[in-house]
Amino acid sequence: MNQFSYVRVTSKESAIAALAKDKTAMFLAGGTNLVDLMKSGVTNPERLVDINKLPLATIEETKTGLRIGALAKNTAVAENDLVIKHFPLLSQALKAGASPQLRNMATVGGNMMQRTRCHYFYDTAMPCNKRNPGSGCGAIGGFSRMHAIFGASDKCIAVHPSDMCVALAALDATVIVAGPKGERKIPFGDFHRLPGDTPQQDNNLQRGELIIAVDIPFNQLSANTHYLKVRDRASYAFALVSAGAAMQIKGGNITDVRLALGGVAHKPWRLKEAEAWLKGKPATEENFRKAAELSMAQAKSQGGNAFKLTLAPNTIVEALKTAAAQA
Amino acid sequence: MGIDKKSEPLNRVDGRAKVTGKAKYFAEFEVPGVTFCVMVTSAITRGTVATINTKTAERAPGVLAVFTHLNMPAIPGWAEQGNNSKLPSGGEKYRMLGSNKILFNGQPIALVIADTLERAQHAASLVTATYNKAAHNTDLLKNKEKAAMPPRLGDYSRGTDKDAHNTAPVKLKADYTVPVEVHNPMELAGILAFWEGDDKLTVYAKTQGVKSTQRTLASAFKIDEKNVQVHSEFVGGGFGMGLRTWPQEVAVAAAALKLKKPVKLVMTREQMFTLVGYRPYTIQHISMGATQDGQLTGIYHEATAETASYDDFTEGAVSMTRFMYACPNVTTKYRIVPLDRGVPIWMRGPGEATGAFALESAIDEMAYKVNMDPLQFRLKNFAETDPERNKPFSSNNLKEAYQLGSEKIGWAKRNPAPASMKDGEWLVGYGMSTGVFGAHRGESTCRAQLNTDGTLVLQSATSDIGPGTSTAMVQIAHEVTGLPIEKIRFELGNAAFPPSGSQGGSATVSSVGSAVYDVCTALKGILTEAGLTFDNGAVKPAAGKSDSLQDVLSKQNKTFFEVTKSSKGGEEQGKYSMYSFSIHFAEVRVHPGTGVVRVKRVVTVADSGRIVSPKTAASQMIGGVTGGIGMALTEEGVIDHRFGRFVNNNLADYHVPVSADVPHIETIFIDKPDPYTNPMGSKGMGEIALIGFSAAVANAVYHATGKRIRELPITPDKVLSA
Structure with a gap:
């Protein structure tokens, strides 16, 4: 780890100003990913701006939905009564991630900002275009078992590791960010990026912008939800594939549905085509299977992750089945 | 003579010290003036260090010394042992920082010593090196032609019909793979060393043998053994990695001598993958023959395992096959392939855990081929005496163990047909396996x-x-x-x-x-x-x-x-064949859509003589089975052979079982004294707790799905692809 300075700020304005005047500075929230990256020599900020004292940890009901502060801890969100009542999928996804100890520290904003767990990214002796643009992608032709089947490029095949973000993508959340030029809103689906030629950029935040909150609009999808995370052990492992499903079912027919995958792309992978296809159809396994197959049209294997071409649709089907079976 | 009553279950006498933090592990000892060592390791797998720049590191705050091959103090015992090697590989000995040669990825190329750990870590990040890379080989599958018979283990053969496995009415030929597994006990490896004068060394060590560490250090520094004090009262897990005093630990003692200061090294988790041994990647071929009515007629078992280019690590992967079943014709071979890797070392159930996965999977496969219950098939081929040594067993209560375990798990109540049982969406399977390990004294x-x-x-x-x-x-x-x-x-x-x-x-x-x-x-x-x-x-x-x-x-x-x-032990040691036995029964659930395997229930029966300490014995069985669940389902050290580097060298990506993976494990002890092993009538237990368990799970997965998975670990992708 390199030497760095540390400053604690108490207002949004001072936080944003601190980053604006120091190009090597980074925000520090829960630190559960950033500190690891610093220890590995992957990220070397010379200044950490600790934002934990900012008043951004509240979870409140608005006229149109819930507003979750960027500094709300993952545990607090997962166990919040309003979240459980309105967006059980979010609570389920959060509880599928990391460990209780990590969730007690990790924040909503930090979870969105966490970087891929691709090993080539973490090992500074290996090539990685995300860490060191132009050095090549170690995972292509290498250990690609955990990697993307959607939206990868010849520069990067890494996946975004978050479970929470899969639920937020499915739930049509909006990200509220503040920067030197004021506040703006980013639809959740536009927050993270595909790797393209610039895999070093995980998301569309501008330099110096701070995540303030996430808005989730109310919906009628809370009765039938399920987050299914398939992984190599029962807990504390990143997803091979995960699927978040939320449905409104009336008289056996799907009147509304949200569906997204994790562990398959550089960003949470919303399945809007499958959603559109399912809408209005009976909630049957056969239809779930067809929707899952429809979702896979653009999927591409990297070799080591070929099994995901089978696992992903199966996971979609299982998530939908389990969601549909909720009382 | 001996103790004949059952033991009462005692709580751990040091349990309170351990859970209250009073128990001190090597890194916790406070020695005045202690300094901290951090290792810089090679980014290449084979070749030489061309240049190494330590100047910036040396000037960093708090740095006392940076040792590389250019200035490492000589270790007299190493120099005396020379560099000639008689290994099948023809490789040269590994002498850490003894030259600029790189023999494996992750090999230390510099030791940075500073007054605080953080300063040493920072300075270590400032050391830069350039290399002359040479082509390397870390992939056993691509280097099979280099397989050689190890000097320490010859081939074994009995019987008059060496080809029986090929000519029998019922034949099985199958290949089994056990990947690299790493010990990774919770406590990181390392040492704290300091000298009085230049001939009295004291170390706080993480070791499984204080006398062994004492001997290693005494011989390295050519000092009297009595002048080497080794303290290791508490050890936070070993699983075999502490059976050697590793070169970097000796090097730290050399640095302490040179600097005339106490030096402490605590390795990083990444370094635990490359510098303290591992269970070697091993491929096994079994060819087995039987009569239609289930009598084994021949077994051929060949194991090929990796070792380092500089050492001929050898383990008993084929030992169990030699004596486990009453089969007239048995041939076993063990081969090693020298690779550009650090040297392996014994890992819990060394050799046998690897071999038992193959043998006990093959036994299950053969039982299905001859339409017999795998338990009945084992009983039909039961060896009443040791067929390898033609000696009686000192004790062998396997038949009772088979019975107790099968009753407890409900073996007879299952439908033996593969893919025949369900629990909701999940497929249900039962599997069993035998484990065995020498009852050494x-x-x-x-x-x-x-x-x-x-x-x-x-x-x-x-x-x-x-x-x-x-x-x-x-x-x-x-x-x-x-x-x-x-x-x-x-x-x-x-x-x-x-x-x-x-x-x-x-x-x-x-x-x-x-x-x-x-x-x-x-x-x-x-x-x-x-x-x-x-x-x-x-x-x-x-x-x-x-x-x-x-x-x-x-x-x-x-x-x-x-x-x-x-x-x-006395002459009884030569008269009897002494083994501990275990029987594992596992009940699994397999999800047909996701390929996820969950171990739902375990019954493990140990025939390990009289149980001296029932509570800690049960804990040891539970720990061994937990390791077995890891071996069966989750553990694999993955190397990208293009680079010769691990791609999962941390405990987030190298998956050991978490609590949610471990069901209730029922442990049953035969608890009958062995008349010959020792006065307590006990037999060993640490190894048999794990040996064979992976096969029980693989066999259960077959019973659940009809899919035979012969490559560990049984991860969801393998179940889906099978």
Whole structure:
């Protein structure tokens, strides 16, 4: 780890100003990913701006939905009564991630900002275009078992590791960010990026912008939800594939549905085509299977992750089945 | 002779110290003026260090020294042992920082020593190196043609029809793969070393053998063994990686000598993958023949395992096949392939855990081929005596174990047809396997000191890497003397104590326990001579005598009685074949859509003689089965062979089972004394807890799905693709 300075700020304005005047500075929230990256020599900020004292940890009901502060801890969100009542999928996804100890520290904003767990990214002796643009992608032709089947490029095949973000993508959340030029809103689906030629950029935040909150609009999808995370052990492992499903079912027919995958792309992978296809159809396994197959049209294997071409649709089907079976 | 009653279940005598933080592990000892060592390791797999720049690091705050191959102090014992090698690989010996040669990825190329850990870490990040890369080989599958017979293990063959496995009416040919597994105990490896003058070395070590560490260091520095103090009272897990004192640990002692300061090294988790051994990647071919009615006629078992280019690591992967079943024709071969890798080392159930996965999977496969229940097939081919050595077993209660275990799991109630049982969406499967490991007993010495206040202190230079050695020893002393538990203390982990072997090969209770038994028996004799006796939990005047222990000691001008006894097995060791056995039954759930396998229920039966310490024995079985779940379902060290580097060298990506993966594990002990192994009638247990378990799971997965998975670990992708 390199030497760095540390400053604690108490207002949004001072936080944003601190980053604006120091190009090597980074925000520090829960630190559960950033500190690891610093220890590995992957990220070397010379200044950490600790934002934990900012008043951004509240979870409140608005006229149109819930507003979750960027500094709300993952545990607090997962166990919040309003979240459980309105967006059980979010609570389920959060509880599928990391460990209780990590969730007690990790924040909503930090979870969105966490970087891929691709090993080539973490090992500074290996090539990685995300860490060191132009050095090549170690995972292509290498250990690609955990990697993307959607939206990868010849520069990067890494996946975004978050479970929470899969639920937020499915739930049509909006990200509220503040920067030197004021506040703006980013639809959740536009927050993270595909790797393209610039895999070093995980998301569309501008330099110096701070995540303030996430808005989730109310919906009628809370009765039938399920987050299914398939992984190599029962807990504390990143997803091979995960699927978040939320449905409104009336008289056996799907009147509304949200569906997204994790562990398959550089960003949470919303399945809007499958959603559109399912809408209005009976909630049957056969239809779930067809929707899952429809979702896979653009999927591409990297070799080591070929099994995901089978696992992903199966996971979609299982998530939908389990969601549909909720009382 | 011997102890014939069942033992009472004791709590761990050091349990409170461990859970309250009072127990001190090597890195926790505070030595005045201690300095901190951080290793810089090679980014290439084979070649040489062309240039290494340490100037910036040397100028960094707090840095005391940076040692590379250019300035590393000579280690006299290493120099004397020379560099000639007689290995099949023709490789040269590995001498850390002895030259600029790189023999494996992750090899240390510099030691940075500073006044604080953080400063050493920072300075280490400032060391830069350039390399002359050479082509490397880390992939066993691509280097099979280099397979050679190891000098320490020849081929085995019995029977008149060597081709029986090929010509039998029912044949099975199958290949099995066990990947690299790493020990990674929770406590990181390392050492704290300091010198008085230039010939007295003291170390706090993480070791499974304080005497072994003492010998290694004494020979490296060419000093008297008595001048090497080794302390290792508590060890946070070993699983075999602590059976060697590793080159980097010796190098730290050399740095401490040079700097005339205490130096402490605590390795990183990444370094635990490359510098302290591993279970070698091993491919196995089994060819098996049987009659239509299920009599084995021939087995051919060949294992090919990786080793380093600089060492011929060899383990008993094919040992079990030689004697486990009453098969007239058996051939086994073990081959090693030298690769540009660090050297492997024994990992829990060394060799046998690898071999048992293959053999016990093949037995299951063959049972299905001849339409027999796998349990009945094992009984039909049961070896009443050891067919390898033509000797009787000292004890063998496997048949009883098969019966107890199968009843407990409900073996007979299952539908034996593959893919026939369901629980909701999940497929249900039952599998079984046998495990076996030699019931070893080594020489061991113990000192007993009976104090005026009636407390008994026992000392032996053994280790406790977690099984509860002190608890078992206190129990044995209690059973021999009748003294209450709280009046007995067993001290270990100090090389100055009377010698014992390393804690490995499931031999500690048998070896050290015998010495405890013998020394306590000798103490009884001393008391008798002194007119005293152990009576109802205290030392009392013998019949017709009136002097108390205090009176007698006072009259003899002593404050304690002491006696030291050395103990080892006798001629019975040659007359009998001595083994511990285990039977594992596993019930699994397999999800047909996601390929996820969950172990739902486990029954494990151990035939390990008389159980000396029931609670810690059960804990050890549970721990071994947990390791077995990891071997079966989750653990694999993955190397990207293009780079020769691990791609999952941390505990987030190298998956050991978490609590949610581990169901209730029912442990059953036959608990019958072995008449010949040792005075306690015990047999070892640490290894058999794990050996074979992976096959029980693989067999259960087959029963659940009809899919035979012959490559560990059985991850969801393999289940889906099979």
